[in-house]
Amino acid sequence: MQKTPPALPDFIVDLALQKAKEAFNADEIPVGAVVFASKTFEVISCAHNETIQKCDPLAHAEVIAIRQACEKLQTKQLVGYSIFTTLEPCVMCAGAISWARLDVVYYGASDPKTGAIEQGTQVFGHSQTHHKPLIVKGIQQKECGNLMTDFFKAKRLQKKELRGKND
Numbered sequence: 001m002q003k004t005p006p007a008l009p010d011f012i013v014d015l016a017l018q019k020a021k022e023a024f025n026a027d028e029i030p031v032g033a034v035v036f037a038s039k040t041f042e043v044i045s046c047a048h049n050e051t052i053q054k055c056d057p058l059a060h061a062e063v064i065a066i067r068q069a070c071e072k073l074q075t076k077q078l079v080g081y082s083i084f085t086t087l088e089p090c091v092m093c094a095g096a097i098s099w100a101r102l103d104v105v106y107y108g109a110s111d112p113k114t115g116a117i118e119q120g121t122q123v124f125g126h127s128q129t130h131h132k133p134l135i136v137k138g139i140q141q142k143e144c145g146n147l148m149t150d151f152f153k154a155k156r157l158q159k160k161e162l163r164g165k166n167d
Contacts, residue, residue: 005104005134009041012084013140020086020147023048030147033061033085035069038103045069062093066100077101086144088115094123104134108144
């Protein structure tokens with residue numbers, strides 16, 4: 001029987017949203033992630049997507065936050081820690097979460113295109129998955145989703161304007 005994880009404090013969600021907005025302003029896909037102690041909610045690390053800035057397809061918010069937490073705590077496993085991310089993790093991030101052995105994954109918006117928890121590959125539903133954290137979805141889903149929607153609307157508008165100038 002799976003236990004119910006504790007409710008997530010607003011300051012964790014607010015910090016992740018702040019990071020997602022930083023990504024948006026840096027022209028990165030607006031995802032923010034926070035790694036924190038599962039019982040005390042002490043923030044260990046937080047990050048946003050940096051794939052463009054770092055020219056690194058692995059520089060997703062979740063991966064960066066996990067790496068920072070492991071470095072800070074001098075460990076390769078984050079047992080006793082959890083993560084909140086503004087968007088449903090992709091298959092790479094779900095794999096990193098599993099290998100890091102995070103207790104709980106809390107996330108905001110679902111991602112029908114690249115999400116890998118409730119969508120697509122459903123990584124934690126496979127018997128081959130090494131570690132399966134508890135999952136809590138839909139936290140401030142609307143605000144998290146609106147960031148993504150607004151970002152890609154702006155991208156499409158930029159593309160349309162560029163095409164108009166080239167005609």
